[in-house]
Amino acid sequence: MVVQDPLLCDLPIQVTLEEVNSQIALEYGQAMTVRVCKMDGEVMPVVVVQSATVLDLKKAIQRYVQLKQEREGGIQHISWCCLATPPRTAL
Numbered sequence: 001m002v003v004q005d006p007l008l009c010d011l012p013i014q015v016t017l018e019e020v021n022s023q024i025a026l027e028y029g030q031a032m033t034v035r036v037c038k039m040d041g042e043v044m045p046v047v048v049v050q051s052a053t054v055l056d057l058k059k060a061i062q063r064y065v066q067l068k069q070e071r072e073g074g075i076q077h078i079s080w081c082c083l084a085t086p087p088r089t090a091l
Contacts, residue, residue, distance in 0.1 A: 014071060018063070022047040036061060 011019055025031035026047060034057060036044040046060045 016067070019067075025049065034060075 011023060022031060026033065029050075031047050031049050034046050034048055036046055038044065044061065044064055046057065046064050048056055048060050052060070
């Protein structure tokens with residue numbers, strides 16, 4: 001059913017309800033796609049609501065990475081505190 005819908009046909013086969021709701025929110029202008037560029041050049045398209053906070057964006061990035069890892073395999077745990085902390089400079 002999802003594959004035949006023109007709005008939802010771009011979603012992965014193992015789609016979650018959250019992804020379906022995000023796609024519908026995008027269509028109705030209630031959400032936006034934020035493209036997060038990683039240091040290795042990979043671009044992560046993350047969907048957040050229009051009124052999202054930085055914390056909402058962080059959670060959306062975490063969910064994106066979690067879903068990607070579940071679908072592709074790979075590392076099962078990421079230490080987000082290490083990634084979210086800005087690098088320290090020595091004086």
